[in-house]
Amino acid sequence: MEDIKERGNQTVVTEFIFLGFSNHPKLQGLFFLIILVVYLLALLGNLLILIAIRINPVLHTPMYYFLSNLSFLDICYTSTTVPNMLANFFREKKTISYEGCLSQLFFLVTFAGSECVLLAAMAYDRFIAICHPLRYPILMSNRVCAYLATGSWMCGLVNSLAHTGLIAALTLCGPNQISHFLCDIPLLLKLSCSDTSVNEVALYVSSAIIGLCPCLFTAVSYMLIISAILKIQSAQGRQKAFSTCASHLTVVVIYYGTGNFNYDRPSSGYSLDVDILVSVLFCIVTPMLNPIIYSLRNKDVKVALKKLCDSSVQISS
Structure with missing residues (x-):
């Protein structure tokens, strides 16, 4: 199939060629192995989190309900780009069709946008748990949690539909x-x-609504959370309160840190290698780190994962 066709007096692209990793042809095998291992770890870690939350009644709480949504999002997010990237390591011409590119764009923007809003919903959950513990069962009922999770997915979906339509x-x-x-x-x-002026305006607007607003909301929530924790009299109480927020706060810092560096840095002055490295950190490494962070810093998750592993060993034996 030809990758550029004539339409009137213009050439129209029907296929794209990826130049990523092309600077180091002799390292293709090493890149493939590293990305494959990281991808499999991301899938396995997030899948274990999903299963552990599903089968353990102790984890049937709003915090872990949102965590299961986050794990599912991370699985979808990495699977949008990595399989095609891995296949391209074995192709001399690393291509994707126009339709395939739009599809990848649609799912990538959907899952990334949904995760931004979901992290803000998780911050709200921690804010209510720390600052309004007596009202927590009412303010974070099953219905409210479902609305927040659905709203996160809908924000990502609507945002993605708008951008994909404008690109098309x-x-x-x-x-x-x-x-x-x-x-x-x-x-x-x-x-x-x-003319791309409409696309650029839409990009700025969505960056503010889907990116900046959830980030600011999360930051304000944690300012109030930290203020409330510092007012707790006992050191043990402060440590227990902060431990319930530490995992989410770590994930938020990593996600927004790599995301901002990936999208908001100057377009000039950076090589292709730096662009690729930053995107790999944001698109592949961060989803792998999320389950590790929650399993290492959260006692309930560690206990649930241990039970899951023990039951798997018993079944296999």
């Missing part, structure tokens, strides 16, 4: 090369030969 309306001209290993909005805007 553009005329993308040659060259058809993407200096990355995935399809993302800024990368595709660079290939457009039509």
Whole structure:
């Protein structure tokens, strides 16, 4: 299939060529092995979290309900880009079709946006648990949790539909090369030969609504949480209160830290290698770290995972 076709007086892209990892052809095998291992660890870790929460009644609480949503999101998020990336290591021409690129973009933006809002919902849950513990059963009822989780998914979905529709309306001209290993909005805007002003405005608006607002909400929530914890008289009480928030706070810092560095740094002055490394950290390594952080810092999760492993050993023996 030809990757560029003539339409009137314009050349229209029908296929894209990824240039990611092309700077080091002799290291393709090593890159493949590292990314495969990290991807499998991300899948396994998040899947274990999902199963442990599902089968352990002790973990049937709002905090772990949101954590199960986060784990499912991370599985979907990494699976949107990594399988195609791994397959491309064995291809001389690392390509993706126009339709495949739009599909990848749609799911990538959906899951990334949903995770931003979900992390804010998890911060709200911790805020209510620490600052309003007596009202927690009412303010974080099953219905409220379902609304918050559904709202997170809907925000990501609506945002993604808008961006994907706007990208699909553009005329993308040659060259058809993407200096990355995935399809993302800024990368595709660079290939457009039509007006992208609407796309850029939509990108700024969604960055504020889906990215900045949840980040600020989370930051304010933790300021109030820390203030409430410091007012607790006993050191043991302060430590117990903070331990319930430490895992989520660590995940938030890593997610927004790598995300901001990935999208908000200057476009000039960075090599392709740096771009690829930052995106790998954001798209693959962070979803792998999330279950590790929760399993290491959370006693209930560690106990549930231990029971799960013990039962698996008994079944196999």
